[in-house]
Amino acid sequence: MHAGLEEGKLNLIVFDNEDTLRSLLEGLGLEVGQGKKILRDGKAEKCSCCDEPLTTKNLGNLMPGSLELFCDRPTCLAGYILRYRGH
Numbered sequence: 001m002h003a004g005l006e007e008g009k010l011n012l013i014v015f016d017n018e019d020t021l022r023s024l025l026e027g028l029g030l031e032v033g034q035g036k037k038i039l040r041d042g043k044a045e046k047c048s049c050c051d052e053p054l055t056t057k058n059l060g061n062l063m064p065g066s067l068e069l070f071c072d073r074p075t076c077l078a079g080y081i082l083r084y085r086g087h
Contacts, residue, residue: 021056028067032056038069045069049076 022032031039036056038045044053048068052058060072063080070076 018056021059024062028062047071047073047076049073049079 018032025032025038029040030045033039038054038056038059046053047070048063049070050073052071052073054069054071058071059069061070061077062068063070068080070080
């Protein structure tokens, strides 16, 4: 599903097919709607950093132990890391 690293993108979660990703998201109480949008309670889920609406194509990371989702922009993951390192 995700290539892992593309120029200007950072995907830390890699799925071999969309069914695996759908199963993971459904297990977290999320769903995949039209246009591959990730939904929570019928509303578009957004990147925890930049508020970009998330899809199965731009989902870059799901933080372990939380429901924080991030898009595939490297700056969003970096912002999360800095925020939780106590800076």
